Amino acid sequence: xxxxxxxxxxxxxxxxxxxxxxxxxxxxxxDVRPHYAALARRVASxxxxxxxxxxxxxxxxxxxxxxxxxxxxxxxxxxxxxxxDLLPRIIPAAEWATxxxxxxxxxxxxxxxxxxxxxxxxxxxxxxxPRELVLGAPSYRREMQNLYVPHSAYANVCGSDLIRKPDxxxxxxxxxxxxxxxxxxxxxxxxxxxxxxxxxxxxxSVRRIEQYPDLLLSTLRSMAADWRPNxxxxxxxxxxxxxxxxxxxxxxxxxxxxxxEGRDLVTHDNMVYMRTTTGLRRVDVIYxxxxxxFIDPLTFRRDSSLGVAGLFNAYRGGNVVICNAPGTGVADxxxxxxxxxxxxxxxxxxxxxxxxxxxxxxxxxxxxxxxLANLDKLVVKAVGASGGYGMLVGPHASKAERESFAEAVRxxxxxxxxxxxxxxxxxxxxxxxxxDPRHVDLRPFILSGDKIRVTxxxxxxxxxxxxxxxxxSSQGGGSKDTWVLGEAExxxxxx
Amino acid sequence: xxxxxxxxxxxxxxxYVERAEHMCRLADVLLNATLDRTESSGQVAxxxxxxxxxxxxxxxxxxxxAALAMTMDSEDGDSVTAALARARENARQVRDQLTTETWxxxxxxxxxxxxxxxxxxxxxxxxxxxxxxxxxxxxxxxAADATMSHGEGWGFLQxxxxxxxxxxxxxxxxxxxxxxxxxxxxxxxxMTALLRxxxxxxxxxxxxxxxxxxxxxxxxxxxxxDFPRSLRFATARIEEHLSGVGRNVDLGGAAGPERxxxxxxxxxxxxxxxxxxxxxxxxxxxxxxxxxxxLHAGIYDTFVAYSLEMRLPA
Numbered sequence: 001x002x003x004x005x006x007x008x009x010x011x012x013x014x015x016x017x018x019x020x021x022x023x024x025x026x027x028x029x030x031d032v033r034p035h036y037a038a039l040a041r042r043v044a045s046x047x048x049x050x051x052x053x054x055x056x057x058x059x060x061x062x063x064x065x066x067x068x069x070x071x072x073x074x075x076x077x078x079x080x081x082x083x084x085d086l087l088p089r090i091i092p093a094a095e096w097a098t099x100x101x102x103x104x105x106x107x108x109x110x111x112x113x114x115x116x117x118x119x120x121x122x123x124x125x126x127x128x129x130p131r132e133l134v135l136g137a138p139s140y141r142r143e144m145q146n147l148y149v150p151h152s153a154y155a156n157v158c159g160s161d162l163i164r165k166p167d168x169x170x171x172x173x174x175x176x177x178x179x180x181x182x183x184x185x186x187x188x189x190x191x192x193x194x195x196x197x198x199x200x201x202x203x204x205s206v207r208r209i210e211q212y213p214d215l216l217l218s219t220l221r222s223m224a225a226d227w228r229p230n231x232x233x234x235x236x237x238x239x240x241x242x243x244x245x246x247x248x249x250x251x252x253x254x255x256x257x258x259x260x261e262g263r264d265l266v267t268h269d270n271m272v273y274m275r276t277t278t279g280l281r282r283v284d285v286i287y288x289x290x291x292x293x294f295i296d297p298l299t300f301r302r303d304s305s306l307g308v309a310g311l312f313n314a315y316r317g318g319n320v321v322i323c324n325a326p327g328t329g330v331a332d333x334x335x336x337x338x339x340x341x342x343x344x345x346x347x348x349x350x351x352x353x354x355x356x357x358x359x360x361x362x363x364x365x366x367x368x369x370x371x372l373a374n375l376d377k378l379v380v381k382a383v384g385a386s387g388g389y390g391m392l393v394g395p396h397a398s399k400a401e402r403e404s405f406a407e408a409v410r411x412x413x414x415x416x417x418x419x420x421x422x423x424x425x426x427x428x429x430x431x432x433x434x435x436d437p438r439h440v441d442l443r444p445f446i447l448s449g450d451k452i453r454v455t456x457x458x459x460x461x462x463x464x465x466x467x468x469x470x471x472x473s474s475q476g477g478g479s480k481d482t483w484v485l486g487e488a489e490x491x492x493x494x495x
Numbered sequence: 496x497x498x499x500x501x502x503x504x505x506x507x508x509x510x511y512v513e514r515a516e517h518m519c520r521l522a523d524v525l526l527n528a529t530l531d532r533t534e535s536s537g538q539v540a541x542x543x544x545x546x547x548x549x550x551x552x553x554x555x556x557x558x559x560x561a562a563l564a565m566t567m568d569s570e571d572g573d574s575v576t577a578a579l580a581r582a583r584e585n586a587r588q589v590r591d592q593l594t595t596e597t598w599x600x601x602x603x604x605x606x607x608x609x610x611x612x613x614x615x616x617x618x619x620x621x622x623x624x625x626x627x628x629x630x631x632x633x634x635x636x637x638a639a640d641a642t643m644s645h646g647e648g649w650g651f652l653q654x655x656x657x658x659x660x661x662x663x664x665x666x667x668x669x670x671x672x673x674x675x676x677x678x679x680x681x682x683x684x685x686m687t688a689l690l691r692x693x694x695x696x697x698x699x700x701x702x703x704x705x706x707x708x709x710x711x712x713x714x715x716x717x718x719x720x721d722f723p724r725s726l727r728f729a730t731a732r733i734e735e736h737l738s739g740v741g742r743n744v745d746l747g748g749a750a751g752p753e754r755x756x757x758x759x760x761x762x763x764x765x766x767x768x769x770x771x772x773x774x775x776x777x778x779x780x781x782x783x784x785x786x787x788x789x790l791h792a793g794i795y796d797t798f799v800a801y802s803l804e805m806r807l808p809a
Contacts, residue, residue: 259591277647
């Protein structure tokens with residue numbers, strides 16, 4: 001069976017010369033890459049009905065588990081499953097080794113950076129990162145200054161977005177250090193894939209990811225004070241109407257810890273307690289899935305009803321630990337991002353293993369004029385926005401859109417950065433009963449507490465619309481399982 | 496130890512699931528018993544409507560419409576669909592406390608009764624539709640029993656089930672025999688329908704043979720020791736589960752709801768069942784309903800919405 005290569009998506013003339021995207025399964029000669037061979041044979045042996053049947057099985061699994069998000073309409077609300085693709089994405093052992101080393105290096109450096117800017121600010125004194133860039137960022141929390149964070153582990157859970165460039169190398173597109181989500185989809189996709197392709201799965205010696213909840217719990221426990229022998233960990237959720245609620249409940253259940261809402265917690269004498277049936281019970285570590293702004297109405301946003309009044313004071317007092325620490329967002333700020341390679345070499349004296357995407361800071365006059373002159377080739381992003389909002393994809397935008405965006409950039413250059421339009425790699429997907437390549441990215445999850453651990457797996461997000469480069473689930477994205485293969489293919493991995 | 500909010504949700508799951516099952520049976524018996532136009536079918540219709548709808552809609556609805564409203568009305572919290580939707584919404588809020596097996600069962604029932612094909616299925620074969628929901632609810636209860644830890648959370652779930660059950664049986668007894676509502680059932684077919692509504696026909700026959708009498712039915716539904724829907728059985732379970740979940744609560748000497756539950760259990764245990772007059776039975780049923788309402792409030796005040804000052808750590 002031969003597979004069609006992805007056509008280069010329709011782009012403006014300016015980028016016609018852009019390289020064709022890297023295909024995860026097919027090499028440029030049109031042959032199946034060796035690590036995909038077994039799966040390709042298996043898929044080729046299945047009829048269209050078999051594939052459709054497996055896709056139905058997969059969707060039913062998600063529906064039964066309640067892995068849904070709610071779409072609120074005028075009259076009623078309906079629940080939909082997150083689009084999930086049948087065919088796994090496969091990463092060979094050697095490539096993963098590089099990714100893993102790169103992720104560990106990056107998070108070590110970013111934690112050191114956070115510890116530094118919330119204490120002595122040496123990196124600012126030395127002029128490696130511009131002072132106003134850090135202290136002026138909206139995600140910088142003055143309240144965190146000189147606050148003790150165990151192991152200097154600020155970002156306990158990190159979900160970095162990686163992309164594969166046309167030359168086959170991986171690069172970091174974004175570091176998510178605030179409340180990254182998606183790990184439940186990584187785990188649920190795996191559970192589903194084991195049912196849909198059990199044979200291929202066994203043959204491929206895929207590395208295990210099911211230990212993630214245990215590792216998360218031990219990471220969270222390692223953040224508790226030493227003198228609390230049996231620390232009480234809880235997961236704090238905004239509630240059942242949050243789109244990631246399934247994930248919050250899923251992690252709480254697999255860790256065996258209570259899932260609490262703000263209204264379940266009270267503070268008294270700078271201690272945090274939860275309301276149980278038998279009275280109040282002390283809480284030691286809060287894995288919060290609520291944004292900084294909303295965790296404590298006394299310290300941050302006053303109109304928040306999701307948080308707990310007095311929580312931050314209890315944190316300052318060392319009586320409770322909040323994970324991730326408030327204020328980590330300053331290290332994944334889109335402008336600070338441009339300095340991450342310098343941050344790595346400043347603290348670790350090493351070169352970055354995973355490169356950044358080339359980034360232009362509009363705050364620098366020279367770079368601004370370059371950006372304005374090349375708007376039709378670049379992706380321009382607002383520094384504070386996320387989720388695919390507040391951005392201009394130059395090659396896809398009309399002249400009028402580019403001009404109005406240029407106005408906005410000129411008016412407030414500090415708020416914008418620009419990057420070249422990158423062709424994300426493509427992976428085969430089952431679309432309307434046929435196998436067709438779609439653009440994908442990669443979100444691995446890194447835990448840091450007493451030590452840094454990377455789970456050998458990831459969430460692969462898929463842009464399901466043909467030619468689209470946007471993988472966000474709010475904008476027509478789906479996901480698929482990601483198989484990281486063990487050291488020697490066909491044999492047991494290093495588990 | 497469990498979160499107060501979680502205990503509350505588990506309690507409500509128990510109540511709503513029990514209610515949904517009961518309403519299914521009522522609707523099913525109503526549809527079957529009213530296929531012919533006899534005196535007994537009129538009695539059954541009156542009984543069901545007064546047990547299920549507080550008698551408000553009497554005379555205005557055909558039996559089919561009444562059954563449809565009892566099953567599919569998405570506004571009325573007492574309808575099957577609404578009760579299941581609420582049970583499932585509560586389950587979603589405490590998803591981390593339920594086993595996957597238990598959750599899947601409830602989710603499946605919910606998807607079925609709220610799915611696009613539901614009203615079509617009801618129209619085509621209402622009895623089959625209702626029967627399937629009851630069977631699924633039994634699967635849910637079985638999965639919960641077999642897979643959940645029988646600890647505190649289980650206790651709250653069961654409290655919800657049995658308080659709801661005592662109230663439903665009590666209301667059914669009032670609808671069938673209560674003097675205040677007039678016209679007690681007399682027809683043989685209506686009396687067997689009443690037994691069917693509480694799933695009691697076969698156990699009743701085994702105990703009393705086919706000797707169908709109002710006095711014996713009443714005795715059976717109120718005082719039978721082993722029948723799981725009798726008032727005596729339900730109140731004994733309420734007392735049992737309440738003393739289980741209340742064991743670790745320090746109320747500082749104040750009386751908790753356990754006292755109410757113990758007294759209620761004793762009332763049914765030591766009542767002079769054989770010689771009780773109709774009037775006394777009515778009074779006792781009314782007392783059971785009142786005490787269940789007080790227990791409901793007492794559980795909420797003791798375990799969920801307690802004042803913090805009483806429970807601050809020393």
